[in-house]
Amino acid sequence: MDNLIRLFMICAKLSCFSFGGGYVMIPLMLGELQNSNLYVANITNVIAIAGFSPGPVAVNAAVGLGYDVASFLGSMAAFLGMFLPNIVLVIIAALFFNKIYRYRYVQAAFSGLRPVVTGIILYAAISLSIQNRIVDLDGLSTITNGLYFSLFSHPVLEIKSLLIVIMTFSLLMYNKKNMMLVLVLGGVSGILIF
Amino acid sequence: MQAENRTFSAKSKRLVCLFWTFLKIGALGFGGGFSVVPLIEREVVDEKRWLKKEELIDVLAVSQCLPGGVAVNSAGFVGYAIGGIKGALLAMVGNVIIPCVVVLSLMFFFSLYGSMPLIQHLFYGVRPAIIGLILFAAYNMGKSSIHGIRDGLLCFGAVACVLFLHFNVIVVILSGALIGIILNQFTVK
Numbered sequence: 057m058d059n060l061i062r063l064f065m066i067c068a069k070l071s072c073f074s075f076g077g078g079y080v081m082i083p084l085m086l087g088e089l090q091n092s093n094l095y096v097a098n099i100t101n102v103i104a105i106a107g108f109s110p111g112p113v114a115v116n117a118a119v120g121l122g123y124d125v126a127s128f129l130g131s132m133a134a135f136l137g138m139f140l141p142n143i144v145l146v147i148i149a150a151l152f153f154n155k156i157y158r159y160r161y162v163q164a165a166f167s168g169l170r171p172v173v174t175g176i177i178l179y180a181a182i183s184l185s186i187q188n189r190i191v192d193l194d195g196l197s198t199i200t201n202g203l204y205f206s207l208f209s210h211p212v213l214e215i216k217s218l219l220i221v222i223m224t225f226s227l228l229m230y231n232k233k234n235m236m237l238v239l240v241l242g243g244v245s246g247i248l249i250f
Numbered sequence: 251m252q253a254e255n256r257t258f259s260a261k262s263k264r265l266v267c268l269f270w271t272f273l274k275i276g277a278l279g280f281g282g283g284f285s286v287v288p289l290i291e292r293e294v295v296d297e298k299r300w301l302k303k304e305e306l307i308d309v310l311a312v313s314q315c316l317p318g319g320v321a322v323n324s325a326g327f328v329g330y331a332i333g334g335i336k337g338a339l340l341a342m343v344g345n346v347i348i349p350c351v352v353v354l355s356l357m358f359f360f361s362l363y364g365s366m367p368l369i370q371h372l373f374y375g376v377r378p379a380i381i382g383l384i385l386f387a388a389y390n391m392g393k394s395s396i397h398g399i400r401d402g403l404l405c406f407g408a409v410a411c412v413l414f415l416h417f418n419v420i421v422v423i424l425s426g427a428l429i430g431i432i433l434n435q436f437t438v439k
Binding site: 123 | 322418
């Protein structure tokens with residue numbers, strides 16, 4: 057029960073600050089989990105599954121995280137934590153729709169918020185690369201069958217994964233509608249080259 | 251009495267349609283965020299004609315201003331425009347049901363077969379693909395939100411603050427808003 061309440065509270069807190077949507081959630085979530093004493097076995101897989109499923113990444117990640125920590129009940133607690141504040145905020149905002157949006161200070165705040173959120177999304181990609189051992193900083197563990205670029209005989213960057221990152225990015229530049237296709241291609245290339 | 255009945259049934263029919271539409275958008279919306287916008291536009295503007303295109307752009311702008319996913323938030327706003335608070339609830343809940351079921355099934359599947367080498371290799375491929383997806387989202391967002399040196403500095407300043415100085419992400423996001431307001435004070439006067 058303690059875990060369920062903690063999951064709910066963490067997700068509710070994240071939900072209130074995830075400006076910029078799902079991808080901002082990822083570094084937030086990783087940070088919060090480090091500070092809590094919840095045991096999460098497979099956070100990188102949770103994020104992979106959340107990204108692989110349709111729908112909002114933030115809600116998906118919450119459901120996956122909750123399941124990882126405390127099975128079905130956990131996923132319900134995390135889902136409610138993530139979703140309820142979201143519903144309440146949207147309904148309040150909808151009541152004042154135009155007023156909020158056209159208010160000068162709000163516009164000014166967003167002129168600063170947007171570039172920062174872009175940076176946080178970049179950071180999400182970087183922290184996931186570290187978390188997934190694609191960028192290796194401490195040498196504690198490496199991807200099995202990985203092909204590491206080494207600097208001073210320390211493995212630093214995993215080349216096969218880097219190729220998949222580049223492939224995905226270029227395919228999306230070429231046609232941004234094929235989210236599902238690039239993920240499947242990524243998975244298939246994973247099976248083929250690792 | 252009969253007229254009242256008819257308007258009631260027309261209204262509830264619209265709510266059911268709303269729910270169904272966002273159920274569909276949720277199930278088909280891969281990638282989250284702005285990748286779902288074309289889908290919402292097709293359903294809400296082109297087919298159902300619930301909103302005009304300009305109205306949808308406003309909805310998206312406000313959705314972006316709130317925490318949470320752009321797709322779920324805009325579902326809430328469109329729902330509110332169609333059916334008030336009830337509509338907002340239906341649209342948002344509809345938007346997340348199928349994704350939740352998919353995530354749960356995949357998590358369950360993973361707990362059974364996750365240790366198989368094939369599945370592990372699949373994940374070795376999916377993880378970098380998701381990083382590519384996130385980089386693309388950052389690129390897209392940067393294209394529309396970074397104009398000039400000031401914005402660029404804010405963006406990379408944010409990266410440096412969390413990556414090297416280990417600042418709290420929430421603090422960095424909120425300072426971005428504060429810096430926006432302060433800079434605006436100087437430029438307007």
